[in-house]
Amino acid sequence: MEKRVTFKGWLLPMLLLLPQVIITAVFFFYPAGQAVWQSLFIPDPFGLSSRFVGLGNFEYLLGDPYYRASFVTTAVFSGLVTLVSMGVALYLAVLADRLIKGSGTYRALLIWPYAVAPAVAGVLWMFMFNTRVGVVAWYLGLLGYDWNHVLNEGEAMGLVVVASAWGRISYNFLFFLAGLQAIPRSVIEAAAIDGARFWTRFRTIVWPLLSPTTFFLLVVNVVYAFFETFGVIHTITSGGPQQATTILVYKVFKDGFVGQDLGGSAAQSVILLVLVGLLTVVQFKFIERRVHY
Amino acid sequence: MRDGMVENRGAGHWFTHIGLTIGVLVIFFPIWLAFVASTVSQPEIVSPPMPLLPGDQFFENYRKALVSGVNAPVALMLANSLVMAVGIAVGKIVISLLSAFAIVYFRFPGRRLFFWLIFLTLMLPVEVRIVPTYEVVASFGMLNSYSGLIFPLIASATATFLFRQFFMTVPDELAEAARVDGARPMRFFWDILLPMSRTNIAALFVILFIYGWNQYLWPLLITTDPSMNTIVMGIKQMFPSGDDVADWPVIMATSILAMLPPVIVVVSMQKLFIRGLVDSEK
Amino acid sequence: MATLTITDVKKTFGKTDVIHGVSIDVAEGEFIVIVGPSGCGKSTLLRMVAGLETVTSGEITIDGRRMNDVEPMDRNIAMVFQNYALYPHMSVFDNMAYGLKIAGTPKAEIAERVAQAAQMLQLEPYMGRKPRELSGGQRQRVAMGRAIVRKPSVFLFDEPLSNLDAKLRVQMRLEIKELQKRLGITSLYVTHDQVEAMTLADRMIVMNAGRADQIGAPLEVYANPATEFVAGFIGSPATNFLAAETLGRSGVARIGVRPENASLVAPDQGLANGTLLFAEALGAETLLHLRLTGGEMFTLRQDGTAPVPAEGETCGIGWDRVRELWFDHGGNRVRQAG
Numbered sequence: 004m005e006k007r008v009t010f011k012g013w014l015l016p017m018l019l020l021l022p023q024v025i026i027t028a029v030f031f032f033y034p035a036g037q038a039v040w041q042s043l044f045i046p047d048p049f050g051l052s053s054r055f056v057g058l059g060n061f062e063y064l065l066g067d068p069y070y071r072a073s074f075v076t077t078a079v080f081s082g083l084v085t086l087v088s089m090g091v092a093l094y095l096a097v098l099a100d101r102l103i104k105g106s107g108t109y110r111a112l113l114i115w116p117y118a119v120a121p122a123v124a125g126v127l128w129m130f131m132f133n134t135r136v137g138v139v140a141w142y143l144g145l146l147g148y149d150w151n152h153v154l155n156e157g158e159a160m161g162l163v164v165v166a167s168a169w170g171r172i173s174y175n176f177l178f179f180l181a182g183l184q185a186i187p188r189s190v191i192e193a194a195a196i197d198g199a200r201f202w203t204r205f206r207t208i209v210w211p212l213l214s215p216t217t218f219f220l221l222v223v224n225v226v227y228a229f230f231e232t233f234g235v236i237h238t239i240t241s242g243g244p245q246q247a248t249t250i251l252v253y254k255v256f257k258d259g260f261v262g263q264d265l266g267g268s269a270a271q272s273v274i275l276l277v278l279v280g281l282l283t284v285v286q287f288k289f290i291e292r293r294v295h296y
Numbered sequence: 297m298r299d300g301m302v303e304n305r306g307a308g309h310w311f312t313h314i315g316l317t318i319g320v321l322v323i324f325f326p327i328w329l330a331f332v333a334s335t336v337s338q339p340e341i342v343s344p345p346m347p348l349l350p351g352d353q354f355f356e357n358y359r360k361a362l363v364s365g366v367n368a369p370v371a372l373m374l375a376n377s378l379v380m381a382v383g384i385a386v387g388k389i390v391i392s393l394l395s396a397f398a399i400v401y402f403r404f405p406g407r408r409l410f411f412w413l414i415f416l417t418l419m420l421p422v423e424v425r426i427v428p429t430y431e432v433v434a435s436f437g438m439l440n441s442y443s444g445l446i447f448p449l450i451a452s453a454t455a456t457f458l459f460r461q462f463f464m465t466v467p468d469e470l471a472e473a474a475r476v477d478g479a480r481p482m483r484f485f486w487d488i489l490l491p492m493s494r495t496n497i498a499a500l501f502v503i504l505f506i507y508g509w510n511q512y513l514w515p516l517l518i519t520t521d522p523s524m525n526t527i528v529m530g531i532k533q534m535f536p537s538g539d540d541v542a543d544w545p546v547i548m549a550t551s552i553l554a555m556l557p558p559v560i561v562v563v564s565m566q567k568l569f570i571r572g573l574v575d576s577e578k
Numbered sequence: 579m580a581t582l583t584i585t586d587v588k589k590t591f592g593k594t595d596v597i598h599g600v601s602i603d604v605a606e607g608e609f610i611v612i613v614g615p616s617g618c619g620k621s622t623l624l625r626m627v628a629g630l631e632t633v634t635s636g637e638i639t640i641d642g643r644r645m646n647d648v649e650p651m652d653r654n655i656a657m658v659f660q661n662y663a664l665y666p667h668m669s670v671f672d673n674m675a676y677g678l679k680i681a682g683t684p685k686a687e688i689a690e691r692v693a694q695a696a697q698m699l700q701l702e703p704y705m706g707r708k709p710r711e712l713s714g715g716q717r718q719r720v721a722m723g724r725a726i727v728r729k730p731s732v733f734l735f736d737e738p739l740s741n742l743d744a745k746l747r748v749q750m751r752l753e754i755k756e757l758q759k760r761l762g763i764t765s766l767y768v769t770h771d772q773v774e775a776m777t778l779a780d781r782m783i784v785m786n787a788g789r790a791d792q793i794g795a796p797l798e799v800y801a802n803p804a805t806e807f808v809a810g811f812i813g814s815p816a817t818n819f820l821a822a823e824t825l826g827r828s829g830v831a832r833i834g835v836r837p838e839n840a841s842l843v844a845p846d847q848g849l850a851n852g853t854l855l856f857a858e859a860l861g862a863e864t865l866l867h868l869r870l871t872g873g874e875m876f877t878l879r880q881d882g883t884a885p886v887p888a889e890g891e892t893c894g895i896g897w898d899r900v901r902e903l904w905f906d907h908g909g910n911r912v913r914q915a916g
Contacts, residue, residue, distance in 0.1 A: 006468060196656065
């Protein structure tokens with residue numbers, strides 16, 4: 004797509020681009036390049052010089068059981084976050100779609116969590132499940148369940164998943180609702196007349212017609228779980244207990260800033276870059292195809 | 297007309313409302329609990345279970361949080377967050393408008409290259425290049441500064457891409473008419489393109505404001521001075537290390553204050569917000 | 579095949595009454611057309627029969643069984659929608675087979691019934707295509723096919739031809755009529771097009787603002803409209819309505835004269851005088867638009883071969899007084915004595 008009308012000259016457009024170019028170069032391309040560069044070196048213990056190790060950092064990482072464990076943790080974590088937040092959102096959207104009156108009110112209420120920062124969401128959920136003062140933890144105790152996400156790895160994972168998924172429900176809900184409302188009413192009615200009851204209609208008509216939305220949300224939510232949940236993890240578990248909730252982004256932070264392992268951390272960044280790249284490709288492939296059923 | 301739709305016969309209608317109400321209540325519960333905690337006293341919280349209805353310490357807790365806080369007054373952190381969020385939103389919109397205008401309305405050498413570079417930056421969050429970015433900012437002496445908070449977060453071209461998409465839909469006749477009328481490029485930009493983009497700009501502002509306000513990792517890294525803390529990252533800093541008991545009412549008041557501005561923006565500008573969301577994902 | 583009764587059916591949305599009580603008994607195999615302007619409640623009535631809208635009061639039965647609270651899928655009906663409502667992600671075959679699959683019909687029988695319908699509708703070459711790969715007329719046929727394969731007891735049509743171009747509409751109209759006759763399925767057909775109504779209906783319901791103004795065979799409705807509205811709505815060009823006092827009559831409010839019942843005569847020799855404003859020559863017939871001395875407009879239809887006066891010329895207009903349609907102030911028909 005090109006514009007038919009263009010203005011003359013090259014100096015003005017260059018000037019217009021300048022701020023963007025400078026900022027992107029300095030704060031985006033240079034650091035990204037640095038990450039790639041640093042990933043090829045190991046600094047000496049005094050930080051005075053560094054030694055070129057080629058792909059050594061990567062070899063070391065891929066051989067490191069902690070890093071491999073972090074991969075699994077990330078996969079489990081993002082899988083669960085995506086599943087929980089999309090599941091709840093779809094359930095609520097299907098209900099809201101059945102209303103004409105009042106669906107606006109529910110929507111206005113359901114978009115709140117979107118505005119809550121992941122880190123704040125983490126604090127809210129940590130407060131509810133706090134082993135000393137948490138209300139939910141206390142009531143669970145009454146029921147005879149001894150909740151302790153500080154020590155129990157499964158509970159820690161459960162809590163960060165729920166806190167992360169919670170903030171994402173709004174977003175998924177809005178897209179699911181829009182997707183549902185884009186399905187022509189008469190198609191649903193035709194199915195009803197053809198004998199399909201609610202579940203059959205959902206399974207054979209609504210769900211297939213919703214699949215472009217679902218696929219889009221799948222990718223976006225995985226990306227969210229990968230990168231934007233740092234605040235949740237940091238506030239609730241700090242990656243623990245042991246490594247149970249150390250997802251890849253958290254590990255970049257921990258190894259780079261807490262552990263001061265610049266080479267390793269940079270190599271991790273590069274691996275994340277590749278992962279994001281892959282997800283982007285998947286997403287663009289899908290956008291190309293999404294007009295078709 | 298959809299009221300009379302097949303499923304809504306009798307009881308089904310009520311199940312729908314009940315289902316949604318339960319959903320809303322469950323989703324709201326964490327926020328409600330935080331609000332309650334911000335209105336009661338510390339002893340009421342540390343001897344569980346805490347009450348589930350608001351207490352009478354509202355003013356006391358919020359005053360304490362705003363004026364003294366734990367490490368820094370929360371009022372100061374709010375101001376920092378505001379500067380950061382508005383800075384990111386405005387900064388990104390301004391540079392993106394300019395560069396999108398250049399890319400769409402001019403032909404110059406390297407134009408395609410610029411376009412692809414922009415494309416490259418589309419999906420890389422700051423978290424991925426965190427260590428080197430930190431070094432760059434540190435080397436510029438921008439730690440503990442607003443510019444250090446803002447610039448790295450506007451260094452991607454998502455908004456440029458959006459505006460490009462929008463400018464492409466602006467009818468060619470408008471630019472032709474402007475040229476016939478003798479308008480120079482910047483005149484056209486200022487008098488025609490900008491007013492036409494008003495809704496898009498507003499929608500993007502809503503999204504970017506929330507994005508900026510809710511940043512956590514970046515401010516955590518570069519604001520070591522409590523007086524530069526933003527509110528979202530400041531909350532975690534209010535927890536004592538070791539076994540000391542946290543000042544829950546003040547922390548929860550801070551949490552409520554931290555979510556208030558974005559919630560107000562989202563709820564009061566719902567239409568723009570939804571539009572912004574949909575636009576920025578296309 | 580089934581009988582269908584609608585007894586004093588009413589519908590309100592919130593506080594607005596949209597249907598004020600409609601009743602009709604439909605015989606087995608009868609083709610009923612509900613016709614009326616937009617907003618008259620005709621689609622709502624159809625959707626109540628389908629079970630897509632609740633019935634506020636009154637009763638709908640199919641084969642004597644009360645249907646008011648029966649779900650659409652349990653009514654054994656089939657419906658053709660205005661926008662066809664085809665399942666966009668399914669092939670033509672799957673679209674037609676969907677209802678049968680849900681009903682658990684054996685595969686072989688599904689294939690056979692779909693093939694039969696496809697043959698009847700000349701859809702065989704398109705069975706593997708998706709709806710978006712079909713033309714408007716083909717989609718229309720698929721929607722028909724989907725209705726046919728289920729062998730329903732009642733067919734419902736909701737303005738099925740209004741999305742087609744004029745030529746295709748005439749063709750599909752004939753096909754629908756022919757198909758309905760062949761299958762003999764009781765049908766309810768909603769349209770705003772009075773030509774469709776006249777040509778398709780065994781009987782028609784003329785609806786006006788939520789009321790059935792008249793129910794009857796097309797020619798009966800044409801010849802004997804029950805209300806001023808029906809007289810104006812059915813027949814093209816529309817009936818001329820003249821204030822009774824301009825013709826020097828009393829006892830009625832308005833007098834309707836169909837354009838085809840009037841003819842030109844010498845000035846002052848007829849029942850009214852008017853000047854010709856313009857003439858529309860359509861070939862087989864010519865429409866003359868005149869302004870009467872009283873200022874009212876009058877349309878007159880004459881044979882295409884008849885002489886046409888010059889525009890601006892004053893002519894006399896005559897008609898057979900026996901064929902006048904008389905209406906009172908409420909718009910209701912007043913029968914002529916004798």
